[in-house]
Amino acid sequence: MFLEARARVEAILREATGEEDVLLADGGDHADLASTVAFGLARKRRQAPARIAQDLATDLAGRLEPDGIAVAATGPYLNFTFGPAYLAASVRAALAPGYGALPPGTGRVVLEHTSANPNGPLHVGHIRNSVIGDTLARAFRKAGYPTEVQYYVNDMGRQIAIVVWGMDHLGLEPGEGEKPDHYTARVYVAANRRLEAEPEITAEVDALMRQVEALDPATVKKFREAVASCLDGFRSTLADLAAPHDRFVHESDFLRIGDMERLLARFERRPEAHRDEVFWIDLSAHGIENRYVLRRSDGTSVYAARDLAYHVWKGRNADRVIDVLGADHKLIGASLQAALRMLGEVAPEIVFFEFVSLPEGSMSTRAGKFVSSDDLIAETRRRALEEVTARRPELSREEREAIARSVARAAIRYDIVRVSPEKATVFDWTTALDFERQSGPYVQYAHARACSILAKAGAWSEAFEYGSPHEVALAKQIARFPALVQQVVGELRPHLLATYARELADLFNTFYHFEPVLRAAGTTRDSRLTLVRAAQNTLGEALETLGIDALASM
Template sequence: MMEDDTSDFKKRYDAISQLLQESSGSKEVVLIEGGEHADLSSTQAFIVAKEKKIPPAKWANDFVTKYSQKITDVAAATVKASGPYLNFYFDDSYLANVLKEATKPGYGSLAKKPIRVVLEHTSANPNGPLHVGHIRNSIIGDTLARAFRKAGYRLEIQYYVNDMGRQIAIVVWGFDNLDSARHEGEKEDAHIARVYIAANREIEKDTGITRQVDKLMQLVEEGDPVTVKKFRKEVSRCLDGFAVTLQGLSVAHDRFVWESDFIRNGDTKRIIGRIKKLPQAKEDGTLALDLTECGFEKEYVIRRSDGTSVYGARDLAYHAWKGANFDRIIDVLGADHKLIGAQLQCTLKLLGEKAPDIVHFEFVSLPEGSMSTRAGKFVSADDLIAEVTRCAYDEVTVRRPELDETARKAIAKSVALAAIRYDIVKVSPEKSTVFDWNEALNFERQSGPYIQYAHARACSILEKAGDFTKCYELETEQEIAVAKQVARFPIVIGRVIAELRPHLLATYARELADAFNSFYHFEPVLRSAGTVRDRRLTLVQAVQNTLQESLETLGIDAISTM
């Protein structure tokens, strides 16, 4: 297992960084990834030039003559000046060490940490099936969760069930008042959506229904047994439907936390009591908070004038509970929750509670406009999975006609999952997207199946090779380029965690596959002999293992044939 703070790369980085600081006498040290130029690069010369009025290229040259030996001694690297740029090149032991680590199971795992993290994602209202917008939340959240576990954290994944919202009250009203029998073979969440859409149409025609819905909400907050039971029943049925969808996406939760529990157990009442005592509290029929110090113009309402709590109050109770049981809280939320999320963070800080880190993602819309469960305007995740799986099956059938149907179906299922998850996770969360069937059904480059294919190719080579002696001394440019990509994996895992940006891993996996494919076409493995064959097979094994670990962290099956 790789220790993140003692890795070979980090050691060399730190040593070089130290020498740069020493030589420049500057507080600021610039040491960056060298990319195509070198293993590490520095533009320290420009800083020195500014501070000491020494021409940058001259300083860089002087550094090389004065520090070459020291660099070799402490970091096993050579340094060259390229004009004002300093380029550092690690010696052969670097990539040899990388290959040794990368061929071990679990490569990229970071040191175990005693930190307990709770990560909440998806948490969609149970009033209709998950659609392509919801699953952006699920996939970002699940990928992040997998990365946290890979990075050695203790993690619990939660789904916060909004079981007392207006939407659910509307659903319950629909079941009480409309023709609402389930159709033959209809999935439970789809059934609920149908009733929800119908109920909303009735509300549009007759606004008097709104009062009946309000009454239901009041009853549920009071804990009226019959009403509570009705709410629970429909919410549970919807969650059963979600479970099928989420399983199809390889997305798992450890715990479902019900919003109404925070009313029942008194937590909401207690947190309202604490909020009342805050200097920012304003009680005037309603209970509200003045959050101008956090930059919010409008008051944040906690309790209605009729004495009932709003969603925000329950959410505060939920987060206080999370804070009491975990060291760190992470929430994955849509961009529409930015304001409410910031208000939540601010209020928790005022209360002296842990505030969550919130990962926001922008909206997914359809070519014809934004999605709406109420209007029945959405592409459900179930339809997406079904359609992508169908296309994947056709594709497998064309490519591998010799396989039996069961095998082709199994591959199609994994390929479809890869296509969907990758298509969503590859885009940075702050980009709003328009759902595109062509993109979703594309299994070529920059897709999940492309990376799976590179992995399957590596598996195939290893299978045909049989036993071989490990050899860690690489030589050709292609081999070295691939190994350098392999080396980045633990660093990428670390960055995904630090920046809460899972798409970095998606980009990385694609780049590793690119490098490997290029190597594959230029350097024969099985047709080479002796140590050349051994070292290339060792490299293929490192790539196979790294791709497998990357894919699994992305929640994609690392299949060995396709």
């Protein structure tokens, strides 16, 4: 209902003032919506802002009354407050399964996230990408966009060649029960040490890269097997995080099927193209001074060329192309966008996130210096199981373990997504393992409490009468969920969802504390049960969008 009410206020305010931008904002403590148009009109009308606000309030009151919206001037501010009819309609809407969904969008979305090189396990930096990407994908689906999530697999780069060389020459065997991506890292780290000690090995790695570019069958097979095994490890980690991909697209495909060559041919006809010792594009018209190299002097292709071919393909299959990339890719991303625009192709919208470092410095797969996501997940599950066991000793081990898995995932995903992407973070075990306030488990807990009340309620019928401040505040937060979903996909800011869910849980917990539900009687009991049901549904939908299980009991 919030979206409808806001649109209504905006339209009427526009009509009354003749202003295009009526400066409508959240009313905070004062109201549901507030406008500061009076300040701007003061100059034009040569009247005091407070006087204008007062006149507008009088003028608008009658027109908004049928919608149950009250308007008042407080000094120069115009405050709009939604009444009982709005609350009732909002709570009713929030009872429906799938609440928060927007009318189906016409556009298809292709969203790429994670896409880490398969040279070692995903670490706590990589999964910032996964969690941001997956949350956005869930938000897009909620907002009605058919969405395909892709992982772009680098299966022919130097790092993979180093892994393949290591597999061939170092004789390292996978350990008992060792996860394949961790085995890959062991080989990769050892191979890099050998390369540092014996630089002449570089020539052998270069040879591997040339052979794979030339599509030599035996070499291609080796690369593919090394990559596939590491990816199996990734899939398992991503499944633990509930951040799955619909499709894994291999970089080498664009070489093999000829897309990349066809694309390079298109660039060759451009006036911005230059051929000296290398083939490069001049992007200075787009403010990028570095030469954008697409082919090496030995004729082999670079990553950028394959990536361009990939993005052309994505753009032709979607209306919005979204990439989630680390901030170190900003220049590369801007170059990619500029080159695609030059050809009239769809350029991706890119969500950049800043780095996650360790207290002792930045992470490095090559140096073996990182906290793997698998370790984080295992440790968080262990702590969650301790917590569940302490609270719910009567449950079976299987039940406790299932809850612990969900709680651990909630803690990890929430801890990552709650911080805005442009903020660099330092990985901290203490906050990662925190299950209180401003955490995923805290939101889960509010949901479980709601479920518990509903389970004990017996028969009741829907009612929608709300008067106490706690009821009203909760209902109003519930009402905003669809607007929030719209904002997340519009601005590509998934952390808003985390903030929203936490505030909803806060308001539910306060309501829970002050307003008895089962011990109330008559319409009050019915109305409160209806509100609990709406809160439970909205919390559940918000959690689902965050990729967190909405547990009925924990």
